[in-house]
Amino acid sequence: MHSSGFFLNDVAGFLGGYYTFLALMNGIAAFILWRKKNAPGWALVWSVFAGVMMILASLALSASKSMVPALPMAVRSLVNSLSGPVLYTLGTTALFTGLFVFRKFFVQPMVAWSVLNFTLLLLGLSMADENFAAIVMKPDNVPIVGLVYLLAFFTWVATKQAVVNDERIKQGLPVVEKVNDEKVLVWPDLVYTELICMVGVSALLLVWALFLPAPLEEPASSVKTPNPSKAPWYFLGLQEMLVYFDPWYAGVVLPSLVVFGLMAMPYLDFNKKGNGYYSIEERKFSYLVYQFGFFELWITLIILGTFLRGPNWNFFGPFEYWTPYKVEVLNNVDLPQMFWVQWLNQPLPRAPQDAGVLSQIGFIFLREAPGLLIMGVYLVVLPPLMAVTIFRGFYAKMGFIRYMVMSNLMLLMLTLPLKMILRWTVNLKYIISIPEFSLNF
Amino acid sequence: MAEKKKMSVADILAAARADKQSAPDAEKPAAKPEVASADSSPAEPSGVEAAPVSAGSSERPSVSDILAMARSGKGKPVEEPKKSAAPAAKQPTAKKAVAAKQPVVSGAKKNVQRDTASILEAARAGTKPGPVSKSEAPGFSKPTAKPAVKKAAKAPPPPVPPRPVRQKSEKAAKAGAAKTGASEDRRGFLAYTVGSFMAVGFTALSVTGGLFSMGLARFFFPNVLAEPPSSFKVGSKEGFPSGVVETKFVAQYGVWVVNADFEGVQQIYALKTVCTHLGCTPNWLEAEQKFKCPCHGSGFYKDGINFEGPAPRPLERYAIKIADDGQLEIDKSKSFQEELGQWNDPASYVTA
Numbered sequence: 198m199h200s201s202g203f204f205l206n207d208v209a210g211f212l213g214g215y216y217t218f219l220a221l222m223n224g225i226a227a228f229i230l231w232r233k234k235n236a237p238g239w240a241l242v243w244s245v246f247a248g249v250m251m252i253l254a255s256l257a258l259s260a261s262k263s264m265v266p267a268l269p270m271a272v273r274s275l276v277n278s279l280s281g282p283v284l285y286t287l288g289t290t291a292l293f294t295g296l297f298v299f300r301k302f303f304v305q306p307m308v309a310w311s312v313l314n315f316t317l318l319l320l321g322l323s324m325a326d327e328n329f330a331a332i333v334m335k336p337d338n339v340p341i342v343g344l345v346y347l348l349a350f351f352t353w354v355a356t357k358q359a360v361v362n363d364e365r366i367k368q369g370l371p372v373v374e375k376v377n378d379e380k381v382l383v384w385p386d387l388v389y390t391e392l393i394c395m396v397g398v399s400a401l402l403l404v405w406a407l408f409l410p411a412p413l414e415e416p417a418s419s420v421k422t423p424n425p426s427k428a429p430w431y432f433l434g435l436q437e438m439l440v441y442f443d444p445w446y447a448g449v450v451l452p453s454l455v456v457f458g459l460m461a462m463p464y465l466d467f468n469k470k471g472n473g474y475y476s477i478e479e480r481k482f483s484y485l486v487y488q489f490g491f492f493e494l495w496i497t498l499i500i501l502g503t504f505l506r507g508p509n510w511n512f513f514g515p516f517e518y519w520t521p522y523k524v525e526v527l528n529n530v531d532l533p534q535m536f537w538v539q540w541l542n543q544p545l546p547r548a549p550q551d552a553g554v555l556s557q558i559g560f561i562f563l564r565e566a567p568g569l570l571i572m573g574v575y576l577v578v579l580p581p582l583m584a585v586t587i588f589r590g591f592y593a594k595m596g597f598i599r600y601m602v603m604s605n606l607m608l609l610m611l612t613l614p615l616k617m618i619l620r621w622t623v624n625l626k627y628i629i630s631i632p633e634f635s636l637n638f
Numbered sequence: 639m640a641e642k643k644k645m646s647v648a649d650i651l652a653a654a655r656a657d658k659q660s661a662p663d664a665e666k667p668a669a670k671p672e673v674a675s676a677d678s679s680p681a682e683p684s685g686v687e688a689a690p691v692s693a694g695s696s697e698r699p700s701v702s703d704i705l706a707m708a709r710s711g712k713g714k715p716v717e718e719p720k721k722s723a724a725p726a727a728k729q730p731t732a733k734k735a736v737a738a739k740q741p742v743v744s745g746a747k748k749n750v751q752r753d754t755a756s757i758l759e760a761a762r763a764g765t766k767p768g769p770v771s772k773s774e775a776p777g778f779s780k781p782t783a784k785p786a787v788k789k790a791a792k793a794p795p796p797p798v799p800p801r802p803v804r805q806k807s808e809k810a811a812k813a814g815a816a817k818t819g820a821s822e823d824r825r826g827f828l829a830y831t832v833g834s835f836m837a838v839g840f841t842a843l844s845v846t847g848g849l850f851s852m853g854l855a856r857f858f859f860p861n862v863l864a865e866p867p868s869s870f871k872v873g874s875k876e877g878f879p880s881g882v883v884e885t886k887f888v889a890q891y892g893v894w895v896v897n898a899d900f901e902g903v904q905q906i907y908a909l910k911t912v913c914t915h916l917g918c919t920p921n922w923l924e925a926e927q928k929f930k931c932p933c934h935g936s937g938f939y940k941d942g943i944n945f946e947g948p949a950p951r952p953l954e955r956y957a958i959k960i961a962d963d964g965q966l967e968i969d970k971s972k973s974f975q976e977e978l979g980q981w982n983d984p985a986s987y988v989t990a
Binding site for chain 2: 421424425
């Protein structure tokens with residue numbers, strides 16, 4: 198949208214190097230496939246791809262507006278107009294579901310390599326967009342790009358081993374970890390590896406700090422908040438939660454519950470399988486709950502907070518200019534307001550002016566009755582109900598206390614996505630809203 | 639040590655008795671296979687220990703030797719030289735060690751009087767075979783008396799003779815105590831000085847801590863506060879035309895002065911620039927006629943009522959009044975919250 202000659206001059210060198218790197222990477226991959234893996238077909242595919250990357254590199258280095266490879270404007274506009282918190286969340290959920298369901302397909306090295314190349318190519322093409330580059334190449338945000346790829350890689354490695362193990366278990370064979378149980382010594386094998394990693398990471402950080410220095414901003418002032426004001430990247434998930442909850446819940450209760458829940462895991466887990474080896478089939482419930490909590494409720498929120506939340510914490514498409522004047526209608530109301538005013542068409546129950554403290558509290562309870570009822574049903578009635586229906590086997594194996602802890606932790610975890618959905622669909626602000634005592638839920 | 643466990647009671651007794659009768663040759667063939675199997679068994683914890691024995695297999699120590707070693711309670715000390723010597727030159731040293739050991743053991747044997755119970759006791763004691771009875775100990779332990787005495791105390795001996803060593807030490811202690819009042823004084827002096835050092839140290843620590851706490855308490859009540867006064871004047875009413883949000887006092891005082899309609903009354907009021915969600919400073923967006931918080935997207939109308947984002951309650955108002963000179967005076971020491979019904983307080987606004 199704002200593509201100017203200056204920007205293209207700046208980014209051309211980077212893009213040229215980037216595409217050359219992609220070409221080199223695929224060239225090496227093709228060589229290994231050809232000589233070591235004996236797969237000349239794939240080798241041919243990736244060497245052709247490497248050739249294309251070399252062409253893109255030379256085009257990018259031209260730094261001319263008509264030559265630098267970029268996504269068509271129509272595609273960018275479409276992406277911008279489609280993207281929003283709802284689509285983002287639903288899209289990532291669908292993506293993770295797809296990756297999980299078709300994991301046998303996606304763990305194949307050539308498929309994973311294709312996906313990696315596709316995303317890297319997409320990143321390169323998007324980088325030619327000034328607005329996209331301005332966000333992604335910000336020194337603060339570069340690590341998040343690294344995080345996305347690192348996480349994808351490690352998840353792929355683990356999933357691959359799990360898929361192989363599941364296949365072996367199905368065939369009645371021992372798991373890979375049992376077969377290859379060669380042990381190495383802590384000294385010198387591990388300690389040397391750690392030493393080398395330490396030196397390598399220090400060198401990397403040094404180079405990084407030289408080339409991507411941390412931004413220095415204006416002096417802090419208690420009456421001037423930067424716009425947008427962002428938490429450190431690892432707390433952006435928390436900041437996103439705070440959009441939907443009161444600070445005491447999203448900032449204190451939920452994070453404590455995350456820590457508590459992680460600590461409780463070994464005591465709640467009654468499944469003795471999957472100990473010391475990767476497996477998904479044998480621990481499907483644990484795997485899915487953990488991955489949902491980690492990827493959907495933490496990582497995607499970090500990515501959302503880093504790349505897609507702009508001034509005034511509005512949602513911006515990936516190719517959108519971050520203007521602080523974007524108008525978004527986000528009006529929302531509390532449940533009591535909705536219940537009494539919109540549905541029953543009567544004013545909120547309010548204590549008379551000269552009422553005593555007890556009477557005021559009584560009126561507050563009356564006002565919040567629908568919300569309290571909903572939360573009561575959710576946290577008190579639902580666990581036993583689940584115990585006799587969907588979690589019958591769990592309840593039998595875990596016993597009362599462990600089951601209750603597990604089900605309540607799970608329900609509290611699910612308050613986040615449920616609250617997000619309620620905010621998007623019916624513009625609900627708080628289910629229980631007692632601003633008199635700063636108690637909102 | 640493992641090989642001892644493997645021997646049956648009969649073997650041990652037989653070996654012991656045969657030894658006593660000084661006819662070991664008769665028993666050797668019977669005991670040997672047992673020992674050999676024990677040597678080669680994988681249960682043997684360390685190869686080093688087994689090595690010398692198997693190396694000198696032709697001159698393997700007889701069962702009686704092993705037993706004697708066990709009884710002597712110095713199985714380890716005796717084996718020690720053997721172990722250290724083994725890597726250097728296996729065959730000859732192993733032989734020598736065995737040879738060197740034998741005289742000691744046989745010499746000891748002659749002095750020692752043994753009964754079945756004590757032999758068995760020692761053998762069963764397994765890992766820590768001490769001398770069988772206390773009377774044995776001095777006979778064995780001429781070269782190294784101390785360990786033998788210690789072991790003797792641990793083993794369960796049938797006859798317990800008087801303990802000369804202990805009596806001696808008691809006597810010595812008594813004698814020492816009686817003789818050297820000087821040494822007690824020395825100790826006393828030491829305790830006195832150390833004690834006083836501790837006392838001085840802790841006194842100093844507590845005094846310092848107390849002074850520090852007092853200083854800290856004083857720190858919270860400074861003589862001069864480098865803060866703008868909580869009460870300040872912003873000019874006359876005419877400077878705030880209807881419908882305008884005045885943002886020029888935000889940087890210095892943290893207030894917006896607004897002249898707007900609230901519940902049908904045209905009022906001038908001072909809004910606190912602190913978001914009621916998490917305390918960021920919202921921005922006034924003139925085009926959209928709203929306050930918008932950059933942290934989590936809370937939005938407030940011109941009158942301070944929250945309508946979007948997570949802010950749970952309206953912005954707060956500061957006290958405002960018309961001062962004697964006709965100027966508007968805002969007092970930040972008092973704030974008014976809408977949800978508590980405080981905006982009806984006439985101190986929270988000035989009628990425009």
